[in-house]
Amino acid sequence: MSLTIICPGRDMSQWISALKDRAPQLKIEVWPDIADPAAVEFALVWKHPAGVLAGFPNLRCISSLGAGVDALLQDTGLPVGVSLVRIVDDELKQSMAEYVCLGALQHFRQFDEYRQQQADCTWQARPLRHIGTMRVGILGLGELGSHVGGKLAEMGFAVHGWSRSVKACEGITSYYGDEGLAAFLAVTDILVCLLPLTPVTRDILNSKLFRQLPNGAYLINVARGEHLVEEDLLAAIDAGHLSGALLDVFKSEPLPQEHPFWRHPRIKITPHIASITNPESAVLQILENYSRALSGQPLLNQVDSQRGY
Ligand code: NDP
Numbered sequence: 001m002s003l004t005i006i007c008p009g010r011d012m013s014q015w016i017s018a019l020k021d022r023a024p025q026l027k028i029e030v031w032p033d034i035a036d037p038a039a040v041e042f043a044l045v046w047k048h049p050a051g052v053l054a055g056f057p058n059l060r061c062i063s064s065l066g067a068g069v070d071a072l073l074q075d076t077g078l079p080v081g082v083s084l085v086r087i088v089d090d091e092l093k094q095s096m097a098e099y100v101c102l103g104a105l106q107h108f109r110q111f112d113e114y115r116q117q118q119a120d121c122t123w124q125a126r127p128l129r130h131i132g133t134m135r136v137g138i139l140g141l142g143e144l145g146s147h148v149g150g151k152l153a154e155m156g157f158a159v160h161g162w163s164r165s166v167k168a169c170e171g172i173t174s175y176y177g178d179e180g181l182a183a184f185l186a187v188t189d190i191l192v193c194l195l196p197l198t199p200v201t202r203d204i205l206n207s208k209l210f211r212q213l214p215n216g217a218y219l220i221n222v223a224r225g226e227h228l229v230e231e232d233l234l235a236a237i238d239a240g241h242l243s244g245a246l247l248d249v250f251k252s253e254p255l256p257q258e259h260p261f262w263r264h265p266r267i268k269i270t271p272h273i274a275s276i277t278n279p280e281s282a283v284l285q286i287l288e289n290y291s292r293a294l295s296g297q298p299l300l301n302q303v304d305s306q307r308g309y
């Protein structure tokens with residue numbers, strides 16, 4: 001019996017010591033150094049090579065190392081009948097909330113404009129709106145979106161969210177389904193994308209959607225680069241319809257050196273760090289799922305592969 005880690009190119013030493021601290025008897029192997037593929041029952045994966053998971057005939061559970069499972073589900077060679085789970089973690093929610101609140105506040109309090117005024121040695125107060133008139137719309141009111149929305153609402157922003165099904169989250173007005181999208185966008189000054197990447201949500205941030213936002217709206221994308229049609233964002237900002245964007249995720253990561261986002265004055269970028277799974281807190285649910293998988297009990301944070309998240 002063993003747990004295998006398949007996260008090529010990533011330093012897993014912190015994960016291995018966090019797992020060993022809590023489960024000293026557990027046999028942990030790091031792909032591709034697997035002594036006996038038939039002994040592997042649990043795989044912890046991130047950006048695994050397609051098809052590799054089919055090489056473990058007794059696999060019972062595949063756990064994503066993060067919240068997203070898009071890279072996993074894009075593998076057409078996934079073994080059939082093996083359960084998929086993902087990370088749902090308070091620390092992941094907390095750091096996502098820090099990032100989005102910072103982005104929303106910087107935009108709301110006009111820090112980019114003050115930064116420019118500083119560069120020009122200009123001392124000039126700008127008019128300040130009441131925070132309750134600044135409307136933040138969150139695409140995706142799941143584990144992360146609902147937590148982030150709650151924190152923004154506590155701060156005083158007017159918050160609403162869009163999901164597939166209706167939600168009852170304190171302080172957040174719920175819009176749902178295709179029929180709810182236009183009404184949601186019409187009242188969104190800061191649009192936050194926290195959707196999972198699925199065939200339905202791919203390219204959702206496009207010029208048709210941007211046109212439905214009020215003039216001057218701002219975009220924060222912390223979900224996946226594939227949600228965004230990059231040239232549509234550049235066109236919407238350059239035409240003055242959108243006021244700017246804060247982007248953490250990109251179609252191609254690392255962002256290629258020649259990419260126009262690097263040098264665009266109204267676009268801020270970060271290298272996919274909005275929220276990073278903390279091994280110390282996340283290993284508990286991984287070990288819990290390991291023992292549940294072995295004993296045939298229901299798993300935590302299970303993914304619905306038909307739905308895509
Ligand atoms: P969840 O699965 O908990 O939530 C997904 C939400 O999206 C749900 O509310 C769901 O609606 C909604 N949704 C899905 N499809 C549609 C659709 N077609 N139309 C409307 N709403 C839809 O995901 P998490 O909150 O845990 O994570 C969201 C994403 O954040 C991850 O998939 C990942 O890509 C990204 N992420 C990014 C990180 C970063 O550092 N940048 C870190 C961690 C995650 P319903 O509830 O009705 O089903």
Ligand code: OXD
Binds near residue numbers: 065066068069275276
């Ligand atoms: C995740 C991520 O999905 O870090 O957890 O992007």
